[in-house]
Amino acid sequence: MRKAINYINETLGTNAVEIPIHNRDFGNLPIYISQAYKLYEARIFFKDIVLVELKNEDDLSILQADKHLQLLRNTFNRIVVLVLDNLQSYNRKRLIEKGINFIVPGKQIFLPELLIHLNESFTQPKPKQRNEVLMPSAQFLLLYHIIHRYQNWKLEEHPFKGIAQKLKYTPMAITYAVEELKQRELIEVYGEKEKYIKFNLERSELWYTAQEQKLLSSPVLKTVYVDVLPSNVFMLKANASALPEYTSLNPSKQQYYAIEKNAFYFLQKNNGLVNANDREGQYAIEVWKYNPEALAEDMGNDNAVVDPLSLYLSLKDSLDERIEMGLEQIIEKYIW
Known part of the structure; x- marks a missing residue:
């Protein structure tokens, strides 16, 4: 001073x-x-x-x-x-x-x-470059906060360690995710021995701010087609197969499922995929950047489907008018 x-x-x-x-x-x-x-x-x-x-x-x-x-x-x-x-x-x-x-x-x-x-003068070190979109773990935290507004367990009420345990991330991954959200000024971090987060915006404003800044991306890394679903692996319905849970649309003929990338690579390594290819098959398996089960947990859906906002992000670039109508219904229900 x-x-x-x-x-x-x-x-x-x-x-x-x-x-x-x-x-x-x-x-x-x-x-x-x-x-x-x-x-x-x-x-x-x-x-x-x-x-x-x-x-x-x-x-x-x-x-x-x-x-x-x-x-x-x-x-x-x-x-x-x-x-x-x-x-x-x-x-x-x-x-x-x-x-x-x-x-x-x-x-x-x-x-x-x-x-x-x-x-007088203002020479500054070059600011750290950052990705245009949020890293998957940071997007996961943001979506979890928006989606689970009515659940008893809330991100803002638990320290980093508790968040990691609940959402099946490592403490280090949560730390990196929180740091990115903090740099984007979407959250504040407080606490001494135990660190907590506080979102700076209301949930609807948080969603629209992230959309305007183009921070959110599709959770889907790639789609693989198979003729037989892998055994002993639980997967959630995704894409057009999940839309009927949240909208008035009927399910598609093509059946879609979502799986977290590490689980997919384990199946691939252990020959758990039958006739896997990137063109056609009775089942389409979307490989996700983050765990779709952890994000959809406790939502109380009638069927085992992915969460609505990740579903929205996975389909937002679709040119199908029916899907566009369904996505509007999702926003009306979960954001407004």
Whole structure:
């Protein structure tokens, strides 16, 4: 914080001094504020301000920071300024777009409430590249949260370890999935010893945001046709065979089933598929990127079918008008 104060004084010609705001002075602020930030009082041009320093800048989320700064402003009734040592260009742009006061010592002062904007230099490390769509495990978590809104077991009420056990993922896979959702600003992570997640949007808004940003993809890796279903393997109906469960459509002549990719490769390795090919067969087996059974569990369907939103994503590019009508019915039932 001393660097920020020196930068303010040198740049603006002031004599500001920072005074720490101790935890005991936080009043009724949530505990996560004191865990995430250091707060200081200062005075610039006869205006009392609160300087907010993020303890771990790797945790910076613009959406979350905006909410927290508004909370601090309402609590202290003062101008609130975010202080950052480093700031990537895309986050800088978002802070400016949202009108959030911020200071990057030696580089930039943006205080729209004081009509101050000084930009000396701004060279940033290249931001990490990320995939256009969510990784399968991250998509799984997002869809599970939307679909299971009425079930007793909810993602937001359990730590990472509990989520991994319930959804049959490794703890590391859940950690990676959560990190990606956090980077997309779809969730917040909180907690010390045990980490929990909190989705930033209502379920319908979450779905439409993910759709608009093109984050969601078909769960189907490929489709394999066989003449005989593999024995001793439980599979859910998928594709047009699953549509009657959620829509007014009749089942198709071609029978479709879904299987998780690792289970499929096990069958393939152990010669469990009869006359497998990529063109035709009595049964079509969709090989999924994630476990269709875990996502459809506890849905209370009359038949063993895949979940409705993964079904939607697997068919959304279909040109069949009947299927398009069925997909509209799914959205009306599970999103609106």
